[in-house]
Amino acid sequence: MFLQGAIDTATLEMRIEVTNPDHPEPSIMLYVENQADAAMRLVSEMMILCGEVIATFGSHNNIPLPYRGQPQSNIDSSAFAHLPEGPVRSSAIVRIMRAAEMDFRNPIRHGVMGLPVYVQFTSPIRRYMDLAAHYQVKAFLSGDSPPFSSGELEGIASTVNMTTRVVRRLSSSSLRYWILEYLRRQPKGKRYRALVLRFVKDRDATILLTEIGVHASSWMSTGVQIGDEVDV
Secondary structure (H helix, E strand, C coil), X not given: CHHHCCCCCCCEEEEEEEECCCCCXXXXXXXXXXXXXXXXXXXXXXXXXXXXXHHHHHXXXXXXXXXXXXXXXXXXXXXXXXXXXXXXXXXXXXXXXXXXXXXXXXXXXXXXXXXXXXXXXXXXXXXXXXXXXXXXXXXXXXXXCCXXXXXXXXXXXXXXXXXXXXXXXXXXXXXHHHHHHHHHCCXXXXXXXEEEEXXXXXXXXXXXXXXXXXXXXXXXXXXXXXXXXEEC
């Protein structure tokens, strides 16, 4: 994938699980996934491969699909070579990336993945557009006409995107609540290991708390550089 111009944006991602949320003291389990881990990369690569295969199949057979792309092929990764590999470099690259685009008639290049064609297809349980893509491909394989035209898919995507934005806001608020509740339960005065991602203004920095996968802001003393690990 990287040989085709893909851009590595692997970082640390926080996961939180809450059991018995209605209990006065619900159980909160927080853990961090390293997207650069070999097992994580294997799963990710297989999902991306599936998306490329489906998009190629759909393109060759003129099946209307939610083709997904990202015009990032002009990003010069070497411009970030001076930054430490991993979350620091990934954070800098993600900040200049443009939003993904969708086309329901013709495939578009996904520059970040380094793919000429791509369709999200592997999560029909949690993404409705993946499910719609399944309907389209299944109908074709059964010898039937796809249930949705390109225009109908575009209309569905518009509705789904509006709903998704609302859900993401609610999810973000919920996640913030449980993170704060998790931190509240930690011993008073506990310090965390953090990675300096960038300086926002003067010595105010954006940091990544590596033990819990959370971004935060903190003032850094003179001498601390981007990529340094500090205790906060």
